[in-house]
Amino acid sequence: MSVPSQMKCLVKETEKEGYDLVTRPVPKAGPGDVIIKIDKVSICGSDINLWKWNDVAKVIATIPFIPGHEATGVVAAAGEGVTELRAGQRVAVENHFYCGSCYLCKEARGDICQRMDQYGHGRGTDQGGCCQFSRVPARFCYALTRDLTPDQAVLLEPMGVAHNAVDSIDVKGEDVLVLGCGPVGLFAVAVARALGARAVYGVDVSPARLELAKQMGATRVINSAKEDIMSTLMSLTDNNGVGRIVEASGAATLLNQSFSWLRKGGQMVLIGIPKGPLHVENVLTDVVFKSLTLKTVHGRRIFHTWQECERLLADGLVDAAPVISHRLPMSQFEHAFHELINGAACKIILDPQN
Numbered sequence: 001m002s003v004p005s006q007m008k009c010l011v012k013e014t015e016k017e018g019y020d021l022v023t024r025p026v027p028k029a030g031p032g033d034v035i036i037k038i039d040k041v042s043i044c045g046s047d048i049n050l051w052k053w054n055d056v057a058k059v060i061a062t063i064p065f066i067p068g069h070e071a072t073g074v075v076a077a078a079g080e081g082v083t084e085l086r087a088g089q090r091v092a093v094e095n096h097f098y099c100g101s102c103y104l105c106k107e108a109r110g111d112i113c114q115r116m117d118q119y120g121h122g123r124g125t126d127q128g129g130c131c132q133f134s135r136v137p138a139r140f141c142y143a144l145t146r147d148l149t150p151d152q153a154v155l156l157e158p159m160g161v162a163h164n165a166v167d168s169i170d171v172k173g174e175d176v177l178v179l180g181c182g183p184v185g186l187f188a189v190a191v192a193r194a195l196g197a198r199a200v201y202g203v204d205v206s207p208a209r210l211e212l213a214k215q216m217g218a219t220r221v222i223n224s225a226k227e228d229i230m231s232t233l234m235s236l237t238d239n240n241g242v243g244r245i246v247e248a249s250g251a252a253t254l255l256n257q258s259f260s261w262l263r264k265g266g267q268m269v270l271i272g273i274p275k276g277p278l279h280v281e282n283v284l285t286d287v288v289f290k291s292l293t294l295k296t297v298h299g300r301r302i303f304h305t306w307q308e309c310e311r312l313l314a315d316g317l318v319d320a321a322p323v324i325s326h327r328l329p330m331s332q333f334e335h336a337f338h339e340l341i342n343g344a345a346c347k348i349i350l351d352p353q354n
C-alpha cells in the first residue's frame, strides 16, 4: 500500500468547543508501531464531552489530540520490531493503552491498568481515529480473523463494553433488565439474548430507542416516561423482582431506584456514566438483605472480549445494523456531532477517507 505524505484529520489544539479539519503529515511508525489506514471511525456518547470540552472532558482527555477512540482499518506500514502484524492485515484499535508494568497489567488486567493512556483522548498519545492514517503501537491492535464488514469491525469497541458487562454476570436462563437503550445498552440487549438470557427488558424514555431495543432482541420494552418500572417488573416477575440488571443509562435517578427492582440473590453491573452520586434509600432491604452482587467494568477484556464479539457478529448471533443511524464522510463531522448532541442519532460512523 502506498502511503501519502499528507492527510486530513480532525484536531483539538486549544480549549474550545468543536474540532478543526486540517491537513497534517502522515505519522511515521516508530519501533513497535504500525500505521493504520483508517476505514471507519465511530463516535461514542463520551465524545460529546470532548467535543464540548466540558468538565468531564478535562478529567478524561488532554489537549492536543486527534479525536476518535473507536477505529478500524488496514495496516499500511509496520515499524521496526513488529512481527505479529504485516501490511494488509485488518485491525481494530483497543483504546485502553495499558502500561504493561503496573500491578494489574502483571495480572493480565490491562483493561483496568493503573497508568492507562487512551487513544483519541490525548492521554499518552496525540493519535486518534478521526484521520486518514494513524500511528498505533502494534500491541493495541486487534487483528481481525473473521470476515467482518468495516462497519461491524468499528463497532467491536462499543459492543465490547456491553459484552464485558453482560459476560461479568450470569445471564443464561435469567431475566435481564437493561436500563438505557443507547448504543451500549442496545448491544447489551443483543448480547444478553445471544448468551442465553430467557427474557430481556429494555428501558428508555425514547420511543425510537425502544423500537431499536425490540429489533436487537428485547422481549419487552418499558417506556419509563409512561410506565411505572417497579409495578411493570413485579407483574413480569411474579413479584420476585428481576434477576439481572445492566445499568447503561447513566441516569442517577434510575440507578438509585434500581436496587429495589432487583430480585434477592440478583446481580447488577454498571456501565453507564452517572451524572450524580449513587444513593440507596433503603440499604438494608434493597442491598444488604438481598445478598446481591454488584459488578462494574471499564472497557473490554484484552483481547478475550474482542474475540467473543467478533464471533457473535461473524456468526450472525448479534446484528449490529440497527444501532447505526448515520454513515457520513468525515468532512461532515460538524453535522454528525450536532445530530448526536440533539439526540437525533444513535451510532454515527464516519469515513475519514472521504
Ligand SMILES: [Zn+2]
Binding pocket: 044, 045, 046, 069, 070, 157, 158
Ligand atoms: Zn467508546
Ligand SMILES: [Zn+2]
Binding pocket: 098, 099, 100, 101, 102, 103, 104, 105, 110, 113, 114, 115, 116
Ligand atoms: Zn498497567
